[in-house]
Amino acid sequence: MLLVLAIDLGLLNRKAHVVTIREALRFTAVLAFLALCFNGVVYALYEHQLLGLGTEVDKLDGLVNDGRLAALKFFTGYMIELSLSADNVFVIALIFQYLRVPPQYQHRVLFWGILGALVMRGAMILVGASLIARYHWILYLFGIFLVYTAIKMLTMRHDEETPGDGFVVRQVRKAFPITPTYHEQHFAIKEQGKWILTPLAVALVLVETTDLIFAVDSIPAIFAITTDPFLVFTSNVFAILGLRSLYFALAGAIEKFHYLKVSLAAILGLVGIKMLVADLLKDYLGPNFNFWLLGMVVMILVAGVVASWMRTRRVERERAASE
Numbered sequence: 001m002l003l004v005l006a007i008d009l010g011l012l013n014r015k016a017h018v019v020t021i022r023e024a025l026r027f028t029a030v031l032a033f034l035a036l037c038f039n040g041v042v043y044a045l046y047e048h049q050l051l052g053l054g055t056e057v058d059k060l061d062g063l064v065n066d067g068r069l070a071a072l073k074f075f076t077g078y079m080i081e082l083s084l085s086a087d088n089v090f091v092i093a094l095i096f097q098y099l100r101v102p103p104q105y106q107h108r109v110l111f112w113g114i115l116g117a118l119v120m121r122g123a124m125i126l127v128g129a130s131l132i133a134r135y136h137w138i139l140y141l142f143g144i145f146l147v148y149t150a151i152k153m154l155t156m157r158h159d160e161e162t163p164g165d166g167f168v169v170r171q172v173r174k175a176f177p178i179t180p181t182y183h184e185q186h187f188a189i190k191e192q193g194k195w196i197l198t199p200l201a202v203a204l205v206l207v208e209t210t211d212l213i214f215a216v217d218s219i220p221a222i223f224a225i226t227t228d229p230f231l232v233f234t235s236n237v238f239a240i241l242g243l244r245s246l247y248f249a250l251a252g253a254i255e256k257f258h259y260l261k262v263s264l265a266a267i268l269g270l271v272g273i274k275m276l277v278a279d280l281l282k283d284y285l286g287p288n289f290n291f292w293l294l295g296m297v298v299m300i301l302v303a304g305v306v307a308s309w310m311r312t313r314r315v316e317r318e319r320a321a322s323e
Contacts, residue, residue, distance in 0.1 A: 001237055004034070005115070024248035031245065035078055035238040039071050042231070046070035059132055059227040060139065060278055073226040074235050076294040080225065081239035082246075083267055083301055084218045086260060088210060089247045095206045099199055101182075108185045109200060110244040113207035117243075120212055121236050124219050129229040139227075139275055142220035146272030149217050153265040168209050172202055221268060224275035225293070258311050263304030267297055 046054035047067025054065050063069065096106055131138050172178070177196045183189050187201040222232050250257075274293055 001118070001241065004031070004241055005111070021249055024245045027245040028242055028249055031238065031242045035075075035242075038234065038238065039075050039078075042074045042234070043067040043071040053230060056228075059136060060223070060225070060275075065226070065228060065231070070228070070231060072291055072294065073228070074231050076297065077222045077225045077231060077235035078238050079294065079297055079301075080221055080267060080271060081218055081236055082242060083297065084214070084221060084264060085239055085243045085246060086250065086257075086264065088214050088243065089250050090260075091210050091214075092207060092247055095203060095210065099203050099206070101200065101203050105182065105185045105200055107244065107248075109203045109207055110247060112187075112204055113211065114240055114244055116204075116208045117211040117215070117240050118237060120208075121215050121219065121240065122233060124215055125229060125232050125236065128219055128223060129227060129232065132223065132227050139223065139278075142223055143272045143275030146217070146220055146224065146268050146275065150265040150269035150272060153261060153268065168206055169202060172197070172205055176201075178202060217268065220275075221271045224271040224278075257305070257308045259304045259307045263300050266300050266304075270296060270300070 044067065045051060046065050046069075049055050054067070054070060057064055065073065092110070095101075096109075101109065128138075177194075178201075179189065179196055179198050181198075182200060183198050185200065186198055187204060188195050188197050190196075218236075219232075222235060225235075226232060270293070
């Protein structure tokens with residue numbers, strides 16, 4: 001994780017520049033490849049019970065994770081967390097538009113935002129895993145919360161999604177002086193012996209707030225796959241590491257994914273129901289029911305992308321015909 005971040009900031013993005021779609025897609029592909037490679041590492045660790053992994057019963061399904069099962073749970077969690085990050089991309093785009101963050105400085109905000117997100121999510125995962133180990137019934141609360149979130153996501157308007165762009169900004173302005181203009185890629189500058197924040201720091205605070213809000217949804221979602229803290233955290237790590245490149249790859253075309261919200265709501269509802277009826281699924285589908293869940297998640301994502309593409313093509317044809 002540290003190596004990827006060091007290469008990202010110290011080698012590829014040492015100087016502030018506008019990240020192109022081709023560059024973002026290339027880095028996204030590299031991170032996806034690394035996730036697949038790490039999945040092989042997960043298989044080896046759990047299959048041979050190295051570092052004490054694969055020796056305890058998973059509280060969710062009552063099974064001991066061998067190499068195959070652990071690899072399947074990691075990849076399923078990674079796919080779910082990565083798909084849920086797509087909605088995070090839309091809100092981050094709104095934040096950058098709201099604060100008029102110059103494109104060449106957006107990468108710096110996202111980089112440090114990712115570091116903060118990893119720390120926050122790590123703490124939330126440790127707390128969640130400890131609670132589930134003590135109180136198994138919390139899993140059912142998570143399931144109900146995910147189903148509720150899915151319904152809310154379907155009924156929420158886009159203009160309601162910017163997280164606290166009024167309240168958070170007001171609190172930051174009350175606590176710190178803020179310059180009216182950007183000062184290159186600096187988060188703070190020193191004037192007359194006093195440190196003053198720049199609008200770039202405000203953007204970073206909003207991005208961190210956004211991830212905290214979305215983590216409240218995504219952390220329970222990954223606990224619907226497994227309660228193993230190692231699998232939960234590592235799948236989150238790879239999804240979050242890909243968030244920066246995913247933003248630059250999708251931000252310009254996010255409005256074309258008209259059915260993105262429906263797909264994400266369906267995934268949240270699916271994992272919520274799975275969490276509520278995990279015991280029944282294990283009885284009817286056997287220990288491989290996570291494989292069926294992964295297949296359904298992929299089908300929902302593909303259906304959303306294809307439906308969005310078909311709608312975009314239809315709108316373009318109707319527009320061309322009217323002209």
